[in-house]
Amino acid sequence: MNVLECRDLTKIYGKVVAVKNVSLGIGKGQTKVIFGPSGSGKSTLLRCLGLLEKPTSGTIYFNGIDVYTTKQDLNKLRAKIGFVFQEPSLFRHLTALGNVVLGLKHVLGYSEDEARRKAMEALKLVKMEDWANYYPAQLSGGQQQRVGIARAIAMDPEIILFDEPTAALDVELKWEVISVMKDLADRGTTMLVATHELRFAKEVADEMIFMDQGEIIEIGTPEQFFRSPMTERARKFMAKLLG
Numbered sequence: 292m293n294v295l296e297c298r299d300l301t302k303i304y305g306k307v308v309a310v311k312n313v314s315l316g317i318g319k320g321q322t323k324v325i326f327g328p329s330g331s332g333k334s335t336l337l338r339c340l341g342l343l344e345k346p347t348s349g350t351i352y353f354n355g356i357d358v359y360t361t362k363q364d365l366n367k368l369r370a371k372i373g374f375v376f377q378e379p380s381l382f383r384h385l386t387a388l389g390n391v392v393l394g395l396k397h398v399l400g401y402s403e404d405e406a407r408r409k410a411m412e413a414l415k416l417v418k419m420e421d422w423a424n425y426y427p428a429q430l431s432g433g434q435q436q437r438v439g440i441a442r443a444i445a446m447d448p449e450i451i452l453f454d455e456p457t458a459a460l461d462v463e464l465k466w467e468v469i470s471v472m473k474d475l476a477d478r479g480t481t482m483l484v485a486t487h488e489l490r491f492a493k494e495v496a497d498e499m500i501f502m503d504q505g506e507i508i509e510i511g512t513p514e515q516f517f518r519s520p521m522t523e524r525a526r527k528f529m530a531k532l533l534g
């Protein structure tokens with residue numbers, strides 16, 4: 292059974308069809324990569340799957356349960372879905388540790404001690420334990436993003452959605468974030484990642500999903516996409532990314 296799945300998901304903003312009839316599923320332990328040109332609907336799709344926005348039509352299943360028609364407690368479900376955005380948006384007045392502790396205490400109800408212990412574990416996983424008491428302003432963009440990832444994994448989500456987590460980073464800083472994401476994938480974390488980091492896709496993706504103009508144009512293994520995409524659009528886009 293898929294942890295998260297959508298069927299015929301469509302999201303329309305005014306006259307813009309941001310996502311059109313998209314169906315996909317992510318199984319436990321899988322890593323899937325979504326890629327495609329700017330405006331192709333990647334973020335919209337992730338926001339819908341993360342239950343941050345309601346689709347115009349279509350169905351979303353969380354562990355096989357239809358989220359919207361069965362009147363689930365959305366906040367409870369949202370707590371089981373981690374989200375990492377392009378910008379980590381950490382609270383400036385809280386340390387790295389404080390940022391990770393917050394959700395553990397206030398959403399999951401951990402005691403201060405338990406929350407701090409769990410937060411430190413998560414910071415270790417992203418190799419930020421030595422920076423626990425630093426404030427965001429004292430951290431590089433890549434380090435801040437790793438704290439953002441720690442904040443997501445500390446909550447023990449069943450899946451983590453990443454929306455271009457390295458797009459705002461300099462080339463040198465990208466790799467430290469990607470390397471942490473690769474570790475997570477290797478540990479069996481279930482992940483759906485919008486990214487154009489082809490090396491990450493090649494090394495860890497079970498499947499790549501190419502979107503254009505709101506639609507899924509092609510789904511395949513990294514090997515297929517690197518060797519011979521089936522569609523002209525995917526071929527052109529891969530060629531552009533590979534420069």
Ligand SMILES: Nc1ncnc2c1ncn2[C@@H]1O[C@H](COP(=O)(O)OP(=O)(O)OP(=O)(O)O)[C@@H](O)[C@H]1O
Pocket residue numbers: 304307308309327328329330331332333334335336
């Ligand atoms: N809140 C919104 N209101 C109106 N239109 C929106 C909204 N969010 C997205 N759109 C439109 O939906 C389409 C898909 O946008 P989306 O941000 O999902 O694409 P994307 O693939 O994530 O692009 P990028 O690579 O630039 O992040 C675009 O035409 C965009 O302008």
Ligand SMILES: [Mg+2]
Pocket residue numbers: 333334335454455
């Ligand atoms: Mg986007």
